[in-house]
Amino acid sequence: MNFTSPPYLTQNVSVRRIMLQVLAALLPAIGVYLWLLGPIVLVQLAIATATALAAEAVMLKLVDKPLGLFLGDGSAIVTAWLIALAFPPMAPWWLIVVGVAFAIVVAKHLYGGLGQNPFNPAMIAFAVCIVSFPALMSRWPSLNMDASFADHVAVMFGQLPRLDAMNGATPLDTLKTALKLGEGQVSVGAILADTRIFGRMGGHGWEWVAAAYLAGGLWLWQRKVIGWHLPLSFLGGMVALSGALWLWNPAQFASPLFHLFSGGTMLGAFFIVTDPVSGSTTPKGKLIFGFAAGLIAYLIRVFGGYPDGVAFSVLLLNLCVPLIDLYTQPPIFGMKGEK
Amino acid sequence: MFSLFKFKGGIKPPTYKADSVRFPIAAAPVPAQLIVPLHQSIGGQPHPLVQAGDRVRKGQRIGAPDKWISSAVHAPTSGTVIAIEERLAAHPSGLPTLSVVIEADGRDEWIKRQPVDYGRLEPEQVRELLRDAGVVGLGGAVFPSHAKLTAASDVPMEELVINGAECEPFMSCDDLLMRERGEDIVRGIGIFRDLLQPKRVLIGIEDNKPEAIAAMQAAVKAVGENFEVIAVPTLYPAGGAKQLIRVLTGKEIPASKRSPDLGVQCFNVATAYTAWRAIAFGEPVISRIVTLTGNVAQPRNWEVLLGTPLRDLVPLMQPKADTNRYVMGGPMMGFDMPGLDAPIVKATNCIIASSPAIFPPPAPEMPCIRCGACAEACPHELQPLELYWFARAHNFGKTQEYNLFDCIECGCCSYVCPSRIPLVQYFRFAKSEIWAREREKENADAARERFELRNEREEREKAEKAERLAKAAAARVAAPTQQPADTGQPATEQPAFDPDAAKKAAIAAAMERARKQREQVKPKNTDELTVAQRKEIAEIEARRVPLQEPQNASNAEIQRAQREEE
Incomplete structure (x- = not known):
């Protein structure tokens, strides 16, 4: 046998x-x-x-x-x-x-x-x-x-x-350059009014690519290939920071919607941060990873020198994964009240 | 409406149960020869009470329990003991185990059975009765039941959970037992209830067994008990004792605690059944219900005498031509029977004839991609992927930090792993390595202690001897000078005192005493033995050496099983 x-x-x-x-x-x-x-x-x-x-x-x-x-x-x-x-x-x-x-x-x-x-x-x-x-x-x-x-x-x-x-240039880049050239005199609203470049949400045409990534990502989530923690926290990080700045000064900062549908946000949320190998594995760790990656991606794309920030933010967080995982081990069956 | 709790993780494999529940339980024929392993439960290995050549009757005790955590073993039918020897065991190791081989005489003659009214007995007596009747957990873990029937001294017993979940695919022995013998089960539960005095008794059955649920509800009513029969969602491993306790009571028992510490205890339905048969009919555990299923023409549940070799069951199930092996237990936690000569034991709840079509050969193992599916499936909320890395790296300290010993080896992680990593095997490997190292350490500690004690003793003896010698010498020196005073004789008549001679005499006397002492210490019962007895002793000595290992192993097993219960 x-x-x-x-x-x-x-x-x-x-x-x-x-x-x-x-x-x-x-x-x-x-x-x-x-x-x-x-x-x-x-x-x-x-x-x-x-x-x-x-x-x-x-x-x-x-x-x-x-x-x-x-x-x-x-x-x-x-x-x-x-x-x-x-x-x-x-x-x-x-x-x-x-x-x-x-x-x-x-x-x-x-x-x-x-x-x-x-x-x-x-x-x-x-x-x-x-x-x-x-x-x-x-x-x-x-x-x-x-x-x-x-x-x-x-x-x-x-x-x-x-x-x-x-x-x-990408719509993100165009916006950044225009804002810089305007030196605070030009409002985001005026720049984005050019729908030939910016479309309705995040870039003429490109917003449809973003929507397609979103659709594909939702399908992956529905098939349980990816979980909700990473995409949602990544988008959450992006929305939290862009939303806060937009509420504070809507003339100089584009709305969260613009940031969700421009650049690599959707690709990043559903296909990049969800890479299991280089990402965090614990539920809490995933939330930290995604949220931080979203925040940093926004900081780089808005305040940094590169057209988009997804790549660098994800790599930065990849570096932190061992630490994140170490400190976010979930309590096990029967040990929840104790530390 | 009874509100249920959920446990995290779990999987929903196909159940494959429908085939084997179409027919009622049938009695398997008495085989020509039975191989009854003495060690059929967790705990100490029972001592044989019979010798080759003895005639035994059905139900006669042939193995006496060793210590408290152990359970008696009985002759499953009447006949003649033809050997007590090492035989192939129904164990994944495939190692032989000391077994009583009985040639059946076909008369199936019972011993005199003595039903007792347990209400008149002290609880301690009832527990002893159960131990001597060989009642152990028949869910598969075979933990001696009497050892679980004591409530914690400081925690009130709140719930008694009765496990009829039977979550492993293919298996239906508990299902059929509940359908057909529900009242005996309920009465058996009554014994457990009386011993543990819980506030509530909860019988949990997976909701894919509506017939069993109905039968148990009717049985509870017929016996007039107030036990609650509860349908639990079908989700493997809902039949794990800890999962069922969680679902029914909301309590989570970690590996570091025993369930009575949290005021709950759990028994399998078949265990309750055998307890009732043992007490009320005087019938010890000599048979059990076994599901014979899988790649067979005749899937069905049989009441099989313990010790029946698998070979004798093959004609009953009629395996199809492409059957390549037999799995004992369910497909999630079972193992390959090491051969057709391996017997049915108390732990054998199911035999699955397997074929490459039913259980395809494992796909090649790929690297872990850290997808976390295992962590999501783990009912103990462990991180199998981390444990896997540490086990692979032989970093056993880390595996324990990540709670390796909370793993119940249910197989959910392996089931969902896209990289087809045999995770459970890695965890078993890590556990056995840790046990082996602990044993080594214990042995080394014991050896060191022995060595130190011996040194100490030798030092002490040396000192005592020197003191004695000095005293004796002093006495002899003193003696000649005292004597004249006593006898009144002139001192000059005495021989001159020679210190050397006195010393020599003292040494000779000491050696003589030591020789006598040595003789006294020798075990006396070896003095007048017959040749046969000497030979037997030599054989036992020879056997003892290889047995050291498994005995040590079983200690670890006991500890584990005590934690895991059923």
Whole structure:
């Protein structure tokens, strides 16, 4: 007889299933991107995916882990897609390759591979690239530009010079710059009145991407792939600080709604802070992690020098996870009255 | 309306119970040979009371309890003892255990059964009766029941919880017992109630067993008791004693406490049934209801004589062709039977014929991704993911800091783990390592103590001897000078006193005394033994050496089981 160990029954769950569901939850946002920018988004995703799988395969080979099992777990593809979606669309192909390769090789495998990375690999990629290539990482295409898919591809691969329309700023950046230039004389309301840039909530067109992330995230929550603690506390942190400042001085600070639907807020809330590997694991720890990440992301995007703050705030909190977890261990069954 | 409490975590695996409840309980045939392990409960291993060649009757005591936490073992049928030897045990270790092998004579002749009216007995006598009838927790933990029937001296007993939840998938032995023998169960509960004097008696049954709930309600009414029969939500492990106590009373018992300290105690329904049979009919525990199910043509509950080898049950269940092994217990906490020769014991509530289709081979283990599903599923609100890291790193001190010993090994964490990590195995490993180290430390401490005591004794003896010698020498020196005064004879007639000779004589006398002392200390009962007795002693000595380990292990087991109760 061959011996096995209980429990003999197991739930139909696997790392692969979780990762596939995360990928599926990104599809609505990818759909909106397609509608806004055309198929160039798919090219960016394809480059990222191919780089991730190649880098993953090489690293797995180096440490002698089973290729089929680990390539098939889907975690590298999730990292790749998150990077492709967090980077400016139509970024040069090599920028994507550098970002993804750095994420997989350094942020993931040099720390021990799946489950071992202390930092969110996608956010490491974003941080590395925005520090190394700040100009390229800050240029977002205008949605009103008139260029064909072939032009997009040519630009991406350096065959055509970048069009002016591809060198815009994000609505967040635009607002920040306008407020700075106005030196307190221009009100947020007046700036945001330009709905061609800012749309109704957080950026013309981009607010729909944010809404799609929200939809995908809610689906993940409903499927119990992610819990409510992290997304809600992250959004809570963002709303708390932006709301307080907005109430104090609505002329100089945009409303919480604007901040929820612009930049990487929704992507961060449902797909970045929810990364289990690099995040806190206790219920209280998750609330602290999410809330602090939301606060810091807001501080960086509003008062800092970068167009958005999600990446740096999440990395900062990743650093604090061991400490947070240590001090937020929940009381166990039967020991709640005692310390 | 009775208000229930909730416990955190838990899982809802498919139950697979419907198949085995279609037929009533049937009596399994008496096998040709029975292998009755002496150690069938938590606690001390009972001493054999019979010898090879003895004729035994059904219900005759063949193993006497060792110390208070132990329970008697009885002959399940009449026949001849053909051997008392190590036999394969129904235990995950697959190690042999001392067993009484009985060849059945087919007559199934009872001893003279003596029903008693327990109302006339002192509580202590009732507890002794239960111990001598072999009544132990039949939910699977086999803790001697009599040892749980004393209320805490300083805490009033508030609730007596009776466990009919039966939360493990596949299992239906308690379900059928409640449906068919509810009144005996209720009367058994009455005994427990009288001994513990609780304010309330609560019978908890998972709500997926409406027939059992109805049967128990009717039984309570028929017997005229005021016990409350309560349907509890079906959520594994609601049948864990601590979870059921939580659901019914709201009390949470940590590993560091025993339930009577919180004014509550818990027994399984089948235990109550056997208690009643033992007291009111004089029938000790010689059989139990076993669910035979799984990959079989004939899933059903059987009343099986303890000691029946698994092999003899195979024809009853008719396993299908692709059956590859048999699991004892449920799929969440059970284990692989080590072989077809392993017997049914008091802990055997269920045998599941298993096939790759029913229990697929485990998927490859992936790294932990810290998703926290295990922590959400843990009914004891532990952080299995942290425990796993520490256990893996052999950081056992940390595992204890993270409350490893509150883990009841229910398997919920492994069930939900997307990385397919056998978490429970890691925790069992860590626990056994910690026990082993504690044992080692205890042994080392004991050895050191012995060594120090010996040194001390030797020092003392040396000092005493020197003192004695000095006294004797002094006496002899004094003697010749005193003598003349006594006898009046001239001192010159006495031989000259030689100090050396006196010393030598003293040494010779001391050696002679020491020799005699040594002889006296020798155990006297080994002097006039027959050859057979000497051989037996040699055999026992030989057996004792390998037995040291498991005996020590069982001490740890006792402590654990005392905490875990049922």
